[in-house]
Amino acid sequence: MFSEFLVASALYFVAINASQIIDAVTCGSVVKLKNNQENVRLHSHDVKYGSGSGQQSVTAVENGDDVNSHWQILPAIKETCKRGEPVKCGSKIRLKHLTTGSYLHSHLFAAPLTKENQVVIIFLEVSCFGSTESSDSGDHWIVVCSNDAWLRKDAVKLKHEDTGKFLAISGERYGRPIDGQYEVVAISASKSTALWKTAEGIFMVGPEIL
16 A cells, blocks of 8 residues: 555656646747736847947837747856756856847846936846857846746746846836837846746757757
8 A cells, every 4th residue: 555655656746747847948948038017028129228338228028929039048157058958946047139149138237217216226227248259147147936947837037146136127118219118127126027937939858958
C-alpha cells in the first residue's frame, strides 16, 4: 500500500513538473509582454528620447499586431542558458528588442513625462541601449515570480538589477511623434502597473546553448 502511494506521488510530481515545463517561458523565446493592468504591450522603435539619456525610447502600445513589440529572452552577461530551458524565478535575464537589436535598459535618469512632477526622482527612464557586442549590467532584469519557473499564464515583475526598481507603466501618454503611446518607467513600489504577462510569442524548445 505504501509503495503504491510512493509511486502515485512520484507520478503526480512528474506530471506537475512536466506541465510547468510545457507552460514555462523559456530562454531564447521571442515574446510580447503585456502589462497586466493597462493591457498594453512593451514596445520600442528607432525614436530617441529628446531629454534624459537621449537613448532609444521604450513605450507601451495598445496594438497587439505591432512588430516593434517583440523581445527575445536572453541570459545575463557572462551567463548561458539552453534554448528552450525554463526561465527560473529569481534569475537574471536580458530582453533584446528584435527590430533594433538593442537591450531593455534603465539607469538613474528621470522618466521623461513624469519628471516634471517629481521633487524626488521616483520614476526612472527606461530605454533601449547597446547591442550584441556592447551590453552591461544596466540591461539586467530579475524575474520576480512565485513558482520555480516563469509560467506563461502568470503575471511577473521585472526588477532592474542596478537600480532595484520595477518595470512599470506610469499612466502618462506621449504626444507626437509617438502620439498615444504609454510611458514606461522603472518604479520603487511594487504596484499592479508593474505586473507583466507574456502575450503572443514563439516559445523555444531544444538543447542549443545561448
